[in-house]
Every structure is written in structure tokens, then in C-alpha cells.
Amino acid sequence: MKRIAIAAAVSFLTASCNRGILDPVGPVAAQEKQILINSTAIMLAIIIPTMVATVAFAWWFRRGNTKATYRPDWEYSGAIEMVVWAIPALTIMLLGGITWIASHDLDPAKPLPAMAKVKPLNVEVVSLDWKWLFIYPDQGIATVNQLVIPAGTPVSFKLTSATVWNSFFVPQMGSMIYTMPRMSTRLNLQADKTGEFGGLSAHFSGDGFPGMQFKVQSLPPDQFAMWAQGSRGQGGALDAKAYAELSKPSSYVKPITYGAVAPGLYDAIVAGREPANPVPPQLHNPPAPPAGA
Numbered sequence: 001m002k003r004i005a006i007a008a009a010v011s012f013l014t015a016s017c018n019r020g021i022l023d024p025v026g027p028v029a030a031q032e033k034q035i036l037i038n039s040t041a042i043m044l045a046i047i048i049p050t051m052v053a054t055v056a057f058a059w060w061f062r063r064g065n066t067k068a069t070y071r072p073d074w075e076y077s078g079a080i081e082m083v084v085w086a087i088p089a090l091t092i093m094l095l096g097g098i099t100w101i102a103s104h105d106l107d108p109a110k111p112l113p114a115m116a117k118v119k120p121l122n123v124e125v126v127s128l129d130w131k132w133l134f135i136y137p138d139q140g141i142a143t144v145n146q147l148v149i150p151a152g153t154p155v156s157f158k159l160t161s162a163t164v165w166n167s168f169f170v171p172q173m174g175s176m177i178y179t180m181p182r183m184s185t186r187l188n189l190q191a192d193k194t195g196e197f198g199g200l201s202a203h204f205s206g207d208g209f210p211g212m213q214f215k216v217q218s219l220p221p222d223q224f225a226m227w228a229q230g231s232r233g234q235g236g237a238l239d240a241k242a243y244a245e246l247s248k249p250s251s252y253v254k255p256i257t258y259g260a261v262a263p264g265l266y267d268a269i270v271a272g273r274e275p276a277n278p279v280p281p282q283l284h285n286p287p288a289p290p291a292g293a
Contacts, residue, residue, distance in 0.1 A: 020171040025197060025218070026190040027114075028106060029174030035102050042094050046087060108177050109186040112154045120154040120188070123147070124266040127159075127166035127179040127201065129249040130208030135238075135266055139228045142238045142265075144246065145214040146255035150224035151194045157187040160270045162247055167203035170216055176202050184270050191218040208251030215255070234259040240275045 024030040061068050104110075112120075124135040135142045147170075149155050159168055161179040169176035173189045191197070201212040219227065236242055238258040243265065246256075262268075268275040 021174070023172055024174065025172045025193045025195065026174065027112065027192070028189055029172055031102070031106060032174045035098060038098055039095060042091055042098075046091055106175065108175050108188065110188065112188050112190055114152075114190060115154045115156075115188070118153055120156040121149060122156050122158075123149075125157055125159040125168060125179065126266065126269055127161040127163070127168070127205075127212075128247055129163045129206060130201075130212040130251040131246075131253040132168075132199070132201075132212070132214045133162075133246065135261055136228065137261075137266070139232070140261060141228060141231045142258040142261045144256040144258075145253050146257070147199065147214060147216045148224060148227055149191060149216065149218055150221040151191055151218045153221060153224075154188060154190045157189065158184055158266065159187060160184050160266070162269050164205050165203055166201045166205050166212075168199070169202040170197055170199040172197045173216070178203065182270060182272060191216070194218045194220060206249075208249060211251035211253070231257050232259050238262060238265065243275055 021029065021036070022033060024033050059065075122136070122138055124137060126133040126135070131145050132147075133142060133144055134147050157168075159177060159179045160183060161181045163181065165181075166179045167176055168179055168187070170189070173191055175187060175189060177185055177187045179185065195218055197216040197218065199214045199216050201209065205212065235257050237260040238246070239260075239262045242258070243262070262275040265275045
């Protein structure tokens with residue numbers, strides 16, 4: 001029992017180190033954290049005085065306080081009306097202004113500032129029942145429930161769903177976005193730190209929903225290049241037959257890596273077409289990309 005208690009305590013302390021959206025690893029999540037802090041501070045400007053005033057009024061107008069003025073005919077005060085309407089109005093204006101500006105600055109499809117200097121990594125995301133498929137079109141590989149990215153490099157996502165609506169969310173990177181069948185959405189994120197971060201579906205999608213989680217591995221750029229190169233030609237090929245098997249409902253799926261991907265697989269999923277089958281032989285061992293790609 002003692003060992004179990006110690007293990008539970010260690011697990012709790014380890015879990016508490018990851019604060020999700022309050023522990024950002026990239027520019028988008030960092031801005032969202034700041035918006036959350038600013039919004040909370042603005043709302044506390046009403047909440048705290050209201051709580052203090054509630055206690056103060058109850059104490060001052062208590063039955064035993066002979067100094068409190070009893071005014072049974074009082075019914076209106078212009079000054080009080082000004083305060084109780086002006087402060088909430090100003091609060092709403094401030095919160096609305098923050099939301100308006102942030103909605104444009106953090107538009108999911110808006111290119112990140114770093115994209116002007118660094119070529120982004122293109123990743124095509126498909127939500128299935130109940131797992132995530134990540135296709136790397138430039139590298140010619142794909143993974144399931146494992147997203148590997150280079151730290152400090154913007155990631156340009158194209159997202160869709162092969163089944164029902166889902167929601168792609170990596171809390172420490174920011175910007176949850178929906179995936180929808182027969183539609184393609186865009187999202188730009190970036191991780192400035194190396195490490196492993198949790199990703200999940202934030203929209204209930206059926207019995208296997210609890211197991212629809214994935215890991216994001218942020219590696220130094222050189223290690224990411226080595227991983228991508230080593231993944232080519234390894235494992236199976238994601239052609240029409242493999243995709244048909246993968247698309248069958250399953251949950252808590254362990255990470256899978258495909259060393260080759262059928263051409264235009266993502267576009268075929270969006271359009272509801274059968275993907276190419278089989279994968280052309282030359283795609284099993286494509287030439288290595290130039291350095292820095």
C-alpha cells in the first residue's frame with residue numbers, strides 16, 4: 001500500500017507539471033494564455049469590488065449599527081445608476097475589444113510571422129474513428145496517433161474528417177479547430193521547445209472517443225530530418241487497401257508509421273474518392289529531400 005501511495009503521489013506531481021494551455025510551447029498558445037490572463041484581470045475588476053461591497057454593506061447595515069442611516073423612502077440615485085451601468089459597460093467593451101483583435105491576430109489560417117523566414121512543414125490531418133492520421137506530403141510518409149515536428153519551424157496543417165465532426169487540439173500549442181467531412185480547414189501552429197506534448201479530440205464522436213488521443217514529438221530540426229529519412233520505405237505503404245483497413249473503427253490505437261503514401265490521399269478523402277492503389281514503387285524509396293527541407 002505504501003508503494004502504491006508513493007506511486008500515486010509521484011504521478012500526481014508529474015501530471016501537475018503540465019498545465020496545458022497555461023504552459024505554452026509556441027507563439028500561438030503564448031498569445032492565447034495572455035488573452036486568458038487579461039480577460040480574467042478585467043473581470044476581476046468587477047468581481048472583487050462586488051464581493052467586498054457585499055460584505056461591507058452587510059456589515060454596515062447590520063441591525064446593531066446605530067450609525068447607519070435608515071431611509072425607507074429612498075428609491076433612486078443617479079450616481080449609483082451611473083456606477084452600476086458604466087462599469088459593466090466598460091468591461092464588456094474591453095473584453096469585446098480584446099476578443100475582436102485576437103480573433104484577427106490568431107486566425108487559424110493566418111500565416112505565422114516565422115513563415116516569412118522559415119519554410120513551414122506541411123502536414124495533412126485526417127480524423128478517423130477513433131484515431132488521427134497525419135500525412136507528410138513533402139516527405140512521403142504518414143503516421144497514426146503520432147505527430148512529429150521540428151522545433152522552431154512553423155507547421156501548416158490541412159485538416160479534414162473521414163467520418164463525423166471532430167476537433168483537433170494540442171493545448172500547449174494552441175488553437176483548437178474542427179475537422180469536418182468533405183471540407184478542408186487550415187491551421188498554423190509552431191512549437192519553440194523540444195519535448196512531448198499531448199493532443200486530443202475535443203469533440204465527442206462516439207464510443208471510442210476517450211482513446212482518440214495522440215502525442216506530439218517536437219524534435220531539433222536535424223533529428224526530425226533523420227526521423228523522416230529513416231521512416232521512408234519502412235513499415236507498410238498507406239494505399240487504398242491499407243487505408244480501408246485503417247479507417248475501420250478502433251480506439252486506443254498505438255502509433256503507426258507508414259513509409260509510403262498513395263498520391264493525393266488527402267484530396268481523395270476530402271472528395272470522398274477511392275485513393276490510389278497500389279502506391280507506385282518509386283514512392284517506397286523516394287530520393288532524400290535537400291538539406292533544410
